[in-house]
Amino acid sequence: xxxxxxxxxxxxxxxxxxxxxxxxxxxxxxxxxxxxxxxxxxxxxxxxxxxxxxxxxxxxxxxxxxxxxxxxxxxxxxxxxxxxxxxxxxxxxxxxxxxxxxxxxxxxxxxxxxxxxxxxxxxxxxxxxxxxxxxxxxxxxxxxxxxxxxxxxxxxxxxxxxxxxxxxxxxxxxxxxxxxxxxxxxxxxxxxxxxxxxxxxxxxxxxxxxxxxxxxxxxxxxxxxxxxxxxxxxxxxxxxxxxxxxx
Amino acid sequence: xxxxxxxxxxxxxxxxxxxxxxxxxxxxxxxxxxxxxxxxxxxxxxxxxxxxxxxxxxxxxxxxxxxxxx
Numbered sequence: 001x002x003x004x005x006x007x008x009x010x011x012x013x014x015x016x017x018x019x020x021x022x023x024x025x026x027x028x029x030x031x032x033x034x035x036x037x038x039x040x041x042x043x044x045x046x047x048x049x050x051x052x053x054x055x056x057x058x059x060x061x062x063x064x065x066x067x068x069x070x071x072x073x074x075x076x077x078x079x080x081x082x083x084x085x086x087x088x089x090x091x092x093x094x095x096x097x098x099x100x101x102x103x104x105x106x107x108x109x110x111x112x113x114x115x116x117x118x119x120x121x122x123x124x125x126x127x128x129x130x131x132x133x134x135x136x137x138x139x140x141x142x143x144x145x146x147x148x149x150x151x152x153x154x155x156x157x158x159x160x161x162x163x164x165x166x167x168x169x170x171x172x173x174x175x176x177x178x179x180x181x182x183x184x185x186x187x188x189x190x191x192x193x194x195x196x197x198x199x200x201x202x203x204x205x206x207x208x209x210x211x212x213x214x215x216x217x218x219x220x221x222x223x224x225x226x227x228x229x230x231x232x233x234x235x236x237x238x239x240x241x242x243x244x245x246x247x
Numbered sequence: 248x249x250x251x252x253x254x255x256x257x258x259x260x261x262x263x264x265x266x267x268x269x270x271x272x273x274x275x276x277x278x279x280x281x282x283x284x285x286x287x288x289x290x291x292x293x294x295x296x297x298x299x300x301x302x303x304x305x306x307x308x309x310x311x312x313x314x315x316x317x
Binding site: 002007012015017018019021022023024025027028031032033036037040046047048050052053054055061073076077079080081083084 | 274279286288291299305308309314
Protein backbone atom coordinates (compact mmCIF):
# COMPACT_ATOMS: atom_id res chain seq x y z
CA UNK A 1 0.00 0.00 0.00
CA UNK A 2 2.79 2.43 0.92
CA UNK A 3 4.49 1.80 -2.40
CA UNK A 4 1.22 1.97 -4.37
CA UNK A 5 -2.05 3.81 -3.62
CA UNK A 6 -0.57 6.04 -0.90
CA UNK A 7 1.82 7.54 -3.46
CA UNK A 8 -0.80 8.32 -6.09
CA UNK A 9 -2.01 11.79 -7.04
CA UNK A 10 -5.66 10.78 -6.55
CA UNK A 11 -4.79 9.92 -2.96
CA UNK A 12 -3.42 13.43 -2.37
CA UNK A 13 -6.55 14.89 -3.98
CA UNK A 14 -9.06 12.93 -1.86
CA UNK A 15 -7.06 13.50 1.34
CA UNK A 16 -8.35 17.08 1.37
CA UNK A 17 -11.69 15.71 2.53
CA UNK A 18 -10.39 14.05 5.70
CA UNK A 19 -7.83 14.41 8.47
CA UNK A 20 -5.05 11.86 7.83
CA UNK A 21 -3.68 10.05 10.85
CA UNK A 22 -0.89 7.49 10.74
CA UNK A 23 -0.37 5.07 13.61
CA UNK A 24 3.02 3.37 13.51
CA UNK A 25 3.48 0.47 15.89
CA UNK A 26 7.19 0.61 16.67
CA UNK A 27 7.52 -1.52 19.83
CA UNK A 28 9.45 1.40 21.33
CA UNK A 29 8.28 2.00 24.90
CA UNK A 30 6.84 5.43 25.61
CA UNK A 31 5.83 6.28 22.04
CA UNK A 32 2.28 7.67 21.79
CA UNK A 33 -0.73 5.67 20.56
CA UNK A 34 1.02 2.29 20.78
CA UNK A 35 -1.37 -0.65 21.07
CA UNK A 36 -4.18 1.33 19.47
CA UNK A 37 -4.60 -1.12 16.58
CA UNK A 38 -6.47 -3.64 18.76
CA UNK A 39 -8.45 -0.90 20.54
CA UNK A 40 -9.81 0.19 17.17
CA UNK A 41 -10.69 -3.34 16.07
CA UNK A 42 -7.64 -4.07 13.92
CA UNK A 43 -6.25 -7.60 13.78
CA UNK A 44 -3.28 -7.06 11.49
CA UNK A 45 -1.36 -4.59 9.37
CA UNK A 46 -2.17 -2.59 7.39
CA UNK A 47 -5.49 -1.50 8.87
CA UNK A 48 -7.41 1.47 7.50
CA UNK A 49 -10.44 3.08 9.11
CA UNK A 50 -12.53 6.18 9.14
CA UNK A 51 -13.23 7.66 12.56
CA UNK A 52 -15.32 10.56 13.79
CA UNK A 53 -13.97 13.50 15.79
CA UNK A 54 -14.25 11.50 19.03
CA UNK A 55 -12.13 8.67 17.62
CA UNK A 56 -15.11 6.32 17.21
CA UNK A 57 -14.60 3.88 14.35
CA UNK A 58 -17.12 4.47 11.56
CA UNK A 59 -15.96 2.19 8.81
CA UNK A 60 -13.04 0.15 7.52
CA UNK A 61 -11.86 1.38 4.10
CA UNK A 62 -8.69 0.48 2.22
CA UNK A 63 -7.54 3.02 -0.35
CA UNK A 64 -6.95 0.63 -3.23
CA UNK A 65 -8.35 2.83 -6.02
CA UNK A 66 -10.02 6.22 -6.30
CA UNK A 67 -13.52 5.05 -7.26
CA UNK A 68 -14.01 2.47 -4.53
CA UNK A 69 -12.41 4.70 -1.92
CA UNK A 70 -14.56 7.73 -2.72
CA UNK A 71 -17.65 5.48 -2.77
CA UNK A 72 -16.72 4.20 0.70
CA UNK A 73 -16.09 7.75 1.89
CA UNK A 74 -19.42 9.13 0.68
CA UNK A 75 -21.59 8.06 3.68
CA UNK A 76 -18.84 9.22 6.06
CA UNK A 77 -18.81 12.68 4.50
CA UNK A 78 -22.61 12.83 4.65
CA UNK A 79 -22.59 11.84 8.32
CA UNK A 80 -19.98 14.39 9.38
CA UNK A 81 -21.47 17.23 7.33
CA UNK A 82 -24.96 16.47 8.68
CA UNK A 83 -23.65 16.45 12.26
CA UNK A 84 -22.11 19.88 11.63
CA UNK A 85 -25.38 21.16 10.12
CA UNK A 86 -27.44 19.92 13.07
CA UNK A 87 -25.04 21.56 15.52
CA UNK A 88 -25.63 24.89 13.77
CA UNK A 89 -29.36 24.60 12.99
CA UNK A 90 -32.18 25.80 15.18
CA UNK A 91 -35.63 24.40 15.95
CA UNK A 92 -37.34 25.48 12.71
CA UNK A 93 -38.51 23.18 9.91
CA UNK A 94 -35.04 23.16 8.34
CA UNK A 95 -33.50 22.16 11.67
CA UNK A 96 -36.08 19.37 12.02
CA UNK A 97 -35.28 18.06 8.53
CA UNK A 98 -31.56 18.14 9.34
CA UNK A 99 -32.12 16.18 12.55
CA UNK A 100 -34.18 13.57 10.67
CA UNK A 101 -31.50 13.35 7.98
CA UNK A 102 -28.92 12.84 10.71
CA UNK A 103 -31.01 10.12 12.39
CA UNK A 104 -31.19 8.24 9.08
CA UNK A 105 -27.48 8.47 8.29
CA UNK A 106 -26.52 7.60 11.89
CA UNK A 107 -28.64 4.47 11.49
CA UNK A 108 -26.62 3.48 8.42
CA UNK A 109 -23.54 3.24 10.66
CA UNK A 110 -25.16 2.03 13.85
CA UNK A 111 -28.55 0.45 13.09
CA UNK A 112 -30.94 -0.34 15.92
CA UNK A 113 -33.85 -2.45 14.77
CA UNK A 114 -36.26 -0.95 17.32
CA UNK A 115 -35.82 2.46 15.63
CA UNK A 116 -36.61 1.27 12.10
CA UNK A 117 -40.37 1.93 12.37
CA UNK A 118 -39.89 5.60 13.17
CA UNK A 119 -36.98 6.05 10.76
CA UNK A 120 -38.96 4.46 7.92
CA UNK A 121 -41.51 7.25 8.40
CA UNK A 122 -38.76 9.86 8.07
CA UNK A 123 -37.47 8.14 4.93
CA UNK A 124 -40.82 8.73 3.23
CA UNK A 125 -40.55 12.51 3.58
CA UNK A 126 -39.71 14.21 0.32
CA UNK A 127 -37.95 17.09 2.07
CA UNK A 128 -35.08 14.83 3.20
CA UNK A 129 -31.71 14.36 1.49
CA UNK A 130 -32.05 11.92 -1.41
CA UNK A 131 -28.60 10.35 -1.00
CA UNK A 132 -29.17 9.77 2.71
CA UNK A 133 -32.61 8.28 2.04
CA UNK A 134 -31.13 5.88 -0.54
CA UNK A 135 -28.36 4.82 1.85
CA UNK A 136 -30.81 4.29 4.70
CA UNK A 137 -33.20 2.24 2.56
CA UNK A 138 -30.26 0.21 1.26
CA UNK A 139 -29.24 -0.52 4.85
CA UNK A 140 -32.77 -1.62 5.82
CA UNK A 141 -33.00 -3.80 2.72
CA UNK A 142 -29.81 -5.67 3.58
CA UNK A 143 -30.44 -5.67 7.35
CA UNK A 144 -31.24 -9.42 7.56
CA UNK A 145 -27.90 -10.17 5.85
CA UNK A 146 -25.99 -7.81 8.12
CA UNK A 147 -27.63 -9.28 11.21
CA UNK A 148 -26.57 -12.82 10.24
CA UNK A 149 -23.03 -11.75 9.33
CA UNK A 150 -22.55 -9.80 12.55
CA UNK A 151 -23.96 -12.67 14.60
CA UNK A 152 -21.47 -15.05 12.95
CA UNK A 153 -18.56 -12.61 13.41
CA UNK A 154 -19.32 -12.32 17.11
CA UNK A 155 -19.49 -16.11 17.44
CA UNK A 156 -16.18 -16.45 15.55
CA UNK A 157 -14.52 -14.06 17.99
CA UNK A 158 -15.59 -16.15 20.96
CA UNK A 159 -14.61 -19.39 19.14
CA UNK A 160 -10.98 -18.25 19.18
CA UNK A 161 -8.74 -20.99 17.78
CA UNK A 162 -11.36 -23.71 17.96
CA UNK A 163 -11.20 -24.70 14.29
CA UNK A 164 -14.18 -27.08 14.22
CA UNK A 165 -16.42 -24.52 15.96
CA UNK A 166 -15.28 -21.83 13.54
CA UNK A 167 -16.11 -24.10 10.59
CA UNK A 168 -19.58 -24.76 12.01
CA UNK A 169 -20.17 -21.03 12.45
CA UNK A 170 -19.06 -20.31 8.87
CA UNK A 171 -21.30 -23.06 7.55
CA UNK A 172 -24.21 -21.64 9.55
CA UNK A 173 -23.61 -18.17 8.10
CA UNK A 174 -23.37 -19.57 4.56
CA UNK A 175 -26.63 -21.48 5.03
CA UNK A 176 -28.30 -18.29 6.28
CA UNK A 177 -27.06 -16.34 3.21
CA UNK A 178 -28.42 -19.07 0.95
CA UNK A 179 -31.79 -19.05 2.75
CA UNK A 180 -32.04 -15.25 2.34
CA UNK A 181 -31.19 -15.60 -1.35
CA UNK A 182 -33.97 -18.14 -1.76
CA UNK A 183 -36.29 -15.61 -0.11
CA UNK A 184 -35.48 -13.28 -3.04
CA UNK A 185 -32.94 -11.17 -1.18
CA UNK A 186 -30.31 -9.57 -3.41
CA UNK A 187 -27.12 -7.54 -3.06
CA UNK A 188 -26.71 -6.07 -6.48
CA UNK A 189 -23.91 -3.52 -6.34
CA UNK A 190 -20.37 -4.90 -5.86
CA UNK A 191 -19.59 -1.87 -3.68
CA UNK A 192 -22.60 -2.54 -1.42
CA UNK A 193 -21.86 -3.70 2.12
CA UNK A 194 -21.97 -7.46 2.63
CA UNK A 195 -21.74 -8.18 -1.10
CA UNK A 196 -18.83 -10.60 -0.54
CA UNK A 197 -20.29 -12.38 2.47
CA UNK A 198 -23.62 -12.81 0.67
CA UNK A 199 -22.43 -14.20 -2.67
CA UNK A 200 -19.52 -16.21 -1.30
CA UNK A 201 -21.82 -17.69 1.33
CA UNK A 202 -24.30 -18.72 -1.37
CA UNK A 203 -21.53 -20.24 -3.53
CA UNK A 204 -20.04 -22.24 -0.68
CA UNK A 205 -23.38 -23.46 0.63
CA UNK A 206 -24.37 -24.42 -2.92
CA UNK A 207 -21.37 -26.76 -3.05
CA UNK A 208 -22.57 -28.34 0.18
CA UNK A 209 -26.17 -28.86 -0.92
CA UNK A 210 -25.22 -29.53 -4.57
CA UNK A 211 -27.01 -26.57 -6.15
CA UNK A 212 -24.85 -26.13 -9.23
CA UNK A 213 -26.91 -23.45 -10.96
CA UNK A 214 -27.16 -20.95 -8.10
CA UNK A 215 -23.64 -21.70 -6.92
CA UNK A 216 -22.15 -20.87 -10.32
CA UNK A 217 -24.23 -17.69 -10.58
CA UNK A 218 -22.93 -16.61 -7.16
CA UNK A 219 -19.28 -17.37 -7.86
CA UNK A 220 -19.54 -15.47 -11.14
CA UNK A 221 -20.54 -12.34 -9.19
CA UNK A 222 -17.38 -12.67 -7.09
CA UNK A 223 -15.18 -13.34 -10.13
CA UNK A 224 -16.50 -10.21 -11.84
CA UNK A 225 -15.90 -8.07 -8.78
CA UNK A 226 -12.35 -9.31 -8.28
CA UNK A 227 -11.41 -9.68 -11.96
CA UNK A 228 -8.03 -7.98 -11.30
CA UNK A 229 -7.16 -9.92 -8.17
CA UNK A 230 -5.28 -13.09 -9.11
CA UNK A 231 -5.16 -14.49 -5.58
CA UNK A 232 -8.89 -14.08 -5.08
CA UNK A 233 -9.57 -15.59 -8.50
CA UNK A 234 -7.50 -18.66 -7.56
CA UNK A 235 -9.72 -19.19 -4.53
CA UNK A 236 -12.94 -18.68 -6.54
CA UNK A 237 -11.57 -21.08 -9.16
CA UNK A 238 -11.37 -23.84 -6.55
CA UNK A 239 -14.99 -23.27 -5.54
CA UNK A 240 -15.98 -23.12 -9.22
CA UNK A 241 -14.24 -26.46 -9.87
CA UNK A 242 -16.26 -28.09 -7.08
CA UNK A 243 -19.48 -26.64 -8.51
CA UNK A 244 -18.64 -27.68 -12.08
CA UNK A 245 -18.19 -31.25 -10.88
CA UNK A 246 -21.77 -31.38 -9.61
CA UNK A 247 -24.47 -32.91 -11.80
CA UNK B 248 37.08 -25.45 6.47
CA UNK B 249 34.11 -26.40 8.66
CA UNK B 250 35.57 -24.42 11.57
CA UNK B 251 35.95 -21.33 9.37
CA UNK B 252 32.37 -21.73 8.20
CA UNK B 253 31.06 -21.94 11.77
CA UNK B 254 33.07 -18.85 12.78
CA UNK B 255 31.75 -16.89 9.77
CA UNK B 256 28.19 -17.95 10.50
CA UNK B 257 28.53 -16.98 14.16
CA UNK B 258 29.91 -13.57 13.21
CA UNK B 259 27.08 -13.09 10.72
CA UNK B 260 24.45 -14.02 13.31
CA UNK B 261 26.07 -11.76 15.89
CA UNK B 262 26.16 -8.87 13.43
CA UNK B 263 22.54 -9.39 12.33
CA UNK B 264 21.41 -9.73 15.94
CA UNK B 265 23.17 -6.52 16.89
CA UNK B 266 21.66 -4.74 13.89
CA UNK B 267 18.19 -5.96 14.88
CA UNK B 268 18.74 -5.02 18.51
CA UNK B 269 19.71 -1.44 17.82
CA UNK B 270 17.30 -0.81 15.04
CA UNK B 271 13.86 -0.12 16.54
CA UNK B 272 14.43 3.65 16.61
CA UNK B 273 16.19 3.51 13.25
CA UNK B 274 13.39 1.49 11.74
CA UNK B 275 10.88 4.05 12.95
CA UNK B 276 12.97 6.84 11.47
CA UNK B 277 13.15 4.92 8.20
CA UNK B 278 9.38 4.54 8.17
CA UNK B 279 8.84 8.21 8.86
CA UNK B 280 11.16 9.10 5.98
CA UNK B 281 9.26 7.00 3.44
CA UNK B 282 7.77 8.64 0.34
CA UNK B 283 4.16 7.98 1.37
CA UNK B 284 4.72 10.07 4.52
CA UNK B 285 5.71 13.04 2.36
CA UNK B 286 2.83 12.74 -0.06
CA UNK B 287 0.28 14.17 2.37
CA UNK B 288 0.41 15.82 5.77
CA UNK B 289 -0.13 12.98 8.26
CA UNK B 290 -0.97 13.59 11.90
CA UNK B 291 1.15 11.43 14.17
CA UNK B 292 -1.16 11.30 17.20
CA UNK B 293 -4.88 10.63 17.41
CA UNK B 294 -5.34 13.56 19.81
CA UNK B 295 -3.95 15.92 17.21
CA UNK B 296 -6.18 14.38 14.50
CA UNK B 297 -9.30 14.56 16.73
CA UNK B 298 -8.64 18.22 17.48
CA UNK B 299 -8.40 19.04 13.76
CA UNK B 300 -11.46 16.93 13.03
CA UNK B 301 -13.48 18.92 15.59
CA UNK B 302 -12.27 22.20 14.12
CA UNK B 303 -12.95 21.32 10.47
CA UNK B 304 -15.90 18.90 10.72
CA UNK B 305 -13.95 16.44 8.56
CA UNK B 306 -13.69 12.73 9.42
CA UNK B 307 -10.38 11.14 10.39
CA UNK B 308 -8.77 8.55 8.15
CA UNK B 309 -6.52 6.29 10.23
CA UNK B 310 -3.76 4.25 8.64
CA UNK B 311 -2.25 1.65 10.98
CA UNK B 312 1.14 0.27 10.06
CA UNK B 313 4.32 -0.89 11.81
CA UNK B 314 8.00 -0.11 11.70
CA UNK B 315 9.49 -2.97 13.71
CA UNK B 316 9.25 -5.56 10.94
CA UNK B 317 10.04 -5.33 7.24
